[in-house]
Amino acid sequence: NAGVTQTPKFRILKIGQSMTLQCTQDMNHNYMYWYRQDPGMGLKLIYYSVGAGITDKGEVPNGYNVSRSTTEDFPLRLELAAPSQTSVYFCASSSGTYNEQFFGPGTRLTVL
Amino acid sequence: AQSVAQPEDQVNVAEGNPLTVKCTYSVSGNPYLFWYVQYPNRGLQFLLKYITGDNLVKGSYGFEAEFNKSQTSFHLKKPSALVSDSALYFCAVRPPNTDKLIFGTGTRLQVFP
Numbered sequence: 001n002a003g004v005t006q007t008p009k010f011r012i013l014k015i016g017q018s019m020t021l022q023c024t025q026d027m028n029h030n031y032m033y034w035y036r037q038d039p040g041m042g043l044k045l046i047y048y049s050v051g052a053g054i055t056d057k058g059e060v061p062n063g064y065n066v067s068r069s070t071t072e073d074f075p076l077r078l079e080l081a082a083p084s085q086t087s088v089y090f091c092a093s094s095s096g097t098y099n100e101q102f103f104g105p106g107t108r109l110t111v112l
Numbered sequence: 113a114q115s116v117a118q119p120e121d122q123v124n125v126a127e128g129n130p131l132t133v134k135c136t137y138s139v140s141g142n143p144y145l146f147w148y149v150q151y152p153n154r155g156l157q158f159l160l161k162y163i164t165g166d167n168l169v170k171g172s173y174g175f176e177a178e179f180n181k182s183q184t185s186f187h188l189k190k191p192s193a194l195v196s197d198s199a200l201y202f203c204a205v206r207p208p209n210t211d212k213l214i215f216g217t218g219t220r221l222q223v224f225p
Contacts, residue, residue, distance in 0.1 A: 004155070031211065040121075042202060042217040043156075050211055058212065090155055097211045098144060098163055103155030 002026050004104035006091050012110045013081040021076040021107050023091030031094040032074040033101060034058075034066065036087040043090065049074055050097075081111045114139045114207050118216035125193045126224050133188040133219045135203030144206040145186040146213065147177055149199050156202060162186060173197070193223045 007022045025032065030051045035043040035058075045058030049068040063085060065077040074093075078085060088108050092101040115138045125131045137143060144163050148156040160171025167179045177188045186203060203216040 033213075035215075040217060043215040045212055048212060092156075097206065100146065100158035100161060101156075101213065103148075103157070105155050106153075 004091055004093055004102050006089075006104035006107050008107060009105070010108050012112060013078075014112060015081060015083065017081050018077070018079050019081070019109075021078075021089055021091075021109075023074045023076065023104060024072050025074075025091075025093040025102070026072065027093060027095070027102065028071060029093035029095050029102075030071065031097065031101075032068065033092045033094075034064070034074070034076045035090045035092065036060065036085075037090060037106075038087050046076065046089075078109075083111050085109065086111045114205070114214060116203055116205050116214050116216040118201075118203055118219045120219050121217075122220045122222060124222045124224065127195050128192050131190050131193045131197070131221065131223070133201050133203075133221060135186045135188065135216060137184050137186065137203075137205045139184075139205055139207045141208035143208065145177075145179060146204040146206070147171065147175070147186075147188050148202045148204065150202065150218075151199050159188070159201075193221075195223045195225055197221060198223045 004025045033048040034046040044060045047066040049055045088106050090106050091104040094101045117136045146161045147159040150156045162179045170176045200218050202218050204213040
């Protein structure tokens with residue numbers, strides 16, 4: 001079991017560029033989440049999904065998009081990168097809303 | 113508004129001493145409560161959770177937490193701290209009827225030899 005994997009580990013973008021952060025889990029979890037972590041701010045939920053084909057906004061969705069075409073994959077899309085999106089991004093999955101979330105290793109994104 | 117507070121940015125404790133990392137929450141109804149730990153340059157790892165039942169829950173690595181409904185608290189404790197416990201600790205709450213976790217801002221635990 002690889003658990004939750006994220007690619008890339010690091011990325012530097014220029015303002016206005018776009019990119020997709022990849023997230024894959026091999027635990028057959030229905031629930032998947034994207035968070036961003038900024039220093040001293042804890043984790044903020046960007047988007048989440050309760051199953052393939054179903055996504056919903058979290059606390060800070062502006063500037064991001066997601067899709068969930070399969071159970072395993074939950075990519076996060078940044079369309080027009082801005083310096084405010086400089087952060088560490090974590091993907092997580094869970095087998096149920098009452099159960100613990102399993103986190104990926106994170107993607108450190110810098111927008112210059 | 114529903115929220116989680118970790119009032120201490122950092123907790124320092126000597127190895128072998130007991131440790132407490134504080135967490136309070138503001139949620140309508142009965143919440144589900146979680147503690148996670150984050151080591152440098154890693155994702156969060158689950159430590160323990162309270163859903164219902166016994167107010168004292170035991171988790172990984174010798175940690176435990178006590179749910180106190182009247183004080184709306186869920187403090188993390190360990191009887192004897194290890195240097196290897198040094199990390200960033202997050203409290204999280206899942207309000208009723210939602211699929212989302214609300215995280216606190218984190219408390220950095222530093223255990224000195």
